[in-house]
Amino acid sequence: MRLAVAGAGYVGLVSGVCLAAKGHHVACVDVNSTVVQQLNNGTPHIYECGLPELLTEVLAAGRFSVTSDLGSALENSDLVVIAVGTPSKDGAIDLRFIRKVSGSIGDYIGKTGRFLSVVVKSTVVPGTTDTVVRQEIEQASGHRHPAFGLGMNPEFLREGEAIEDFMNPDRIVFGHEDPRTLELLEELYAPWDCAKVRVNTRTAELIKYANNALLATQISAVNEIANLAAALGGIDVMDVMQGVHLDKRWTPVIGGQRLTPGILAYLVPGCGFGGSCFPKDVEALRTQGEDRGLDMRMLNGVLDVNRNQPGQVTAILERECGGLKDKRCLVLGLAFKPGTDDVRESASLKIVADLLAGGALVQAHDPIAAENFERAIGASGDGVDYLDDWQAELSETEIVVVATRWPEYGVLSDLNLAGKTVFDARRLFGRDSLDCGKYLSIGLT
Ligand code: UGA
16 A cells, blocks of 8 residues: 655654555655655664664665655655644644645645645544544645544554554554545554454544553552552551562453463552653643533642652652752753663753752663653753763762663672662662662652
8 A cells, every 4th residue: 555654753753654564555755854864774763673674674675765845755656654743732632744745645635635644643632633634634624534544543552662562553543434434544554463353443542542541550550559658657668569569450361371461560569650641631630620610630630749849859868868958969861761871851950950959969870761850850950960871980970879770880789889879769779689778769768
């Protein structure tokens, strides 16, 4: 099949390249001419494991190209996937780019009179495709649906594992408003053999949000229990969670073997969730509910707990170290999670700012995210010393904060940490596996 993908950002690029790898002909469209040129030369502008190799492969096969001309990309396409950004504005979703690209697609449909199915992949609040997108296209084209097709095909891609998630999905959701779009979606994903869910577009939209909201809820729930365990004293919440995880409903026993589902990783205490998805999506859903007159108590709670969680790190350090003034602190991990250089809503932004505000002398390291971090933290990060070789500085450090679960920090268990305080904010280590002066964490007193 020939298709266009509007938006060569993280979602559009990964989707386009993976669809091309499965044999489709994909024309990606992006407004940024530098990005267009870079991608056509085989260099991704985002960091994603396996992407450079796959991009080179599909470019060489002649099945993938990038252009800034939407019209030419649509020319031979039966279907266009919208994968433009949906930023957050005052907690609500900002549909500016969705509107704009829908209008441009509508212009094309109006001019050519060709049938085209428009499938939204961007994360949009329930009801967006069959109201906003539909209206923009109808207005610009002068045609009423179903003179064009409408669909919604949410992505479930984790940053850092996006290629793997696209190629081996748990399920694919075909949100559709007309039979032709469903047919095209079936054809598009024919190479994938997995569960396929066929629903209307607003159900597809809510599946995506519900998925992220429930994962975020697990994280905040376990963090609240961790804070309670710490307040009670004499409890390590990891022991609590180990006991909880053994419930067969979390870890089913099949054929005498206990499974360890990935979901359990979201039931580990820490300094909160971040990234470009969980915080923004939970907020957008909360705001949509409130706009409909609902209290959205649960999602408000999830956000509240998460907002306060990074602050636990400095609060505990202040208490346990008798203040932070002039203490030499090394923060390990600046990305919101390992495997990415993304620092959006990273807990480290707050942790570093709090440490500096407390008077600490802060050094920081991340294998790939330091540059992005420095830019994102701005003036609140003035004074941070970014290190390339953190181990070389370790002897002078008094406090080490492990803020991201990068595997390379596992080496701490082999290093001399005598007299040092280690704050393991992600529970990378068991409480007895470090030979340090003091081991601190969330949910442990
Ligand atoms: C998340 C979802 O997992 C994807 O399914 C979804 O498609 C994506 O949002 C999106 O909406 O586009 P992502 O934000 O890349 O993907 O990251 P996750 O790996 O789920 O991490 C989100 C947060 O959960 C992070 O703060 C991370 O520290 C935390 N997390 C992650 C855990 O607590 N445990 C884990 O095992 C993984």
